Amino acid sequence: MQAALGEEMSLSLQVAKELPFLRRYARALTGSQQTGDRYAAATLEAILEDRALIDTGITPKLALFKAFHSVWQTTGAPVNTDTSDDIEARAQKMLAGLTPNTREALLLRALEEFSYADIAQIIMVGEEEAQELVAIAYREMSKSVMGRIQIIEDEPLIALDIKSIVTDMGHEVTGIARTHKEAVALGARERPDLILADIHLADESSGVDAVIELLREYPDTPVIFITAYPERLLTGEKPEPAFLIPKPFDEEQVRSAVSQAMFFASTQTLHA
Numbered sequence: 267m268q269a270a271l272g273e274e275m276s277l278s279l280q281v282a283k284e285l286p287f288l289r290r291y292a293r294a295l296t297g298s299q300q301t302g303d304r305y306a307a308a309t310l311e312a313i314l315e316d317r318a319l320i321d322t323g324i325t326p327k328l329a330l331f332k333a334f335h336s337v338w339q340t341t342g343a344p345v346n347t348d349t350s351d352d353i354e355a356r357a358q359k360m361l362a363g364l365t366p367n368t369r370e371a372l373l374l375r376a377l378e379e380f381s382y383a384d385i386a387q388i389i390m391v392g393e394e395e396a397q398e399l400v401a402i403a404y405r406e407m408s409k410s411v412m413g414r415i416q417i418i419e420d421e422p423l424i425a426l427d428i429k430s431i432v433t434d435m436g437h438e439v440t441g442i443a444r445t446h447k448e449a450v451a452l453g454a455r456e457r458p459d460l461i462l463a464d465i466h467l468a469d470e471s472s473g474v475d476a477v478i479e480l481l482r483e484y485p486d487t488p489v490i491f492i493t494a495y496p497e498r499l500l501t502g503e504k505p506e507p508a509f510l511i512p513k514p515f516d517e518e519q520v521r522s523a524v525s526q527a528m529f530f531a532s533t534q535t536l537h538a
C-alpha cells in the first residue's frame with residue numbers, strides 16, 4: 267500500500283512539474299489566459315475523476331497533454347463568440363475558420379517541441395496526418411494580416427535574427443530597442459501592431475516594465491516574450507503572457523508565435 271501511495275505521489279509531482287507548459291499551450295491555443303487556464307484546470311479535474319487518463323506507459327508531459335486533448339475534444343474544441351470582449355470575439359470567429367486540429371498540431375510542434383509521433387498520439391491521428399496538419403497551419407496562418415513589429419532585445423545578433431525571421435514573413439520592423447527607455451521612445455514614435463520583447467535589457471532595465479508602459483498607450487497590442495528565464499513569467503499569478511518563447515529558440519517557434527499573435531491580436535498579455 268505504501269508503494270502504491272508513493273507511486274501516486276510521484277506521478278502527482280511529475281504532473282505538477284509539467285503543468286506550467288500545459289498552461290502555456292492552453293493560453294496560446296485559446297488566445298486567452300483566462301480561457302486557457304480554465305481548460306488546464308478542467309484537465310486536472312478530469313484526471314482526478316479518472317486516473318486512467320494519465321497513461322503511465324508514456325512520459326508525464328505527453329500523458330498530461332493527451333489528457334488535455336481528451337477534455338478539449340470532448341467539449342468540441344469550442345469557439346466562443348458570445349463574449350463581451352469584442353477583440354476576443356473577432357479572434358474566436360477567425361479561429362472557427364481554420365481547419366480542425368491545425369492550430370493544435372502547430373502549437374504542439376513549434377511551442378512544445380513534441381515529435382510528430384507524439385502529436386499524433388496526443389490528438390489521436392496518424393503521424394503523416396500530424397505532419398500535414400502542421401503544414402496546413404503554416405499556410406493558413408500565413409494569410410493573417412501583416413503588421414508592424416517592435417523588437418525589444420539587447421543582444422545584437424539575436425535581435426537581427428528575430429528581425430530577419432519576421433521580415434521574411436512579410437512583417438515590417440519598426441525598430442530595435444536595447445533598453446527600457448529606448449523601447450518606450452520607439453513605441454511613442456512608431457506604433458507597433460506586435461511587440462517582441464526580452465526580459466533583461468542592456469542597462470539592467472526590465473523588458474517587462476517597458477512592455478507594461480507601452481501597453482498603457484496601446485492596450486490591445488499583442489506581446490511575445492522571448493527569454494532565457496520563462497519560469498519568471500510562468501508563475502501562476504496574473505498577469506502572465508499568452509505567448510512565451512524560451513531561449514535558445516528556433517525559427518519555427520518564432521514564426522508560429524508571431525503568426526498566432528497576429529492572428530488573434532487579442533492576447534491578454536500583461537493587461538488582463
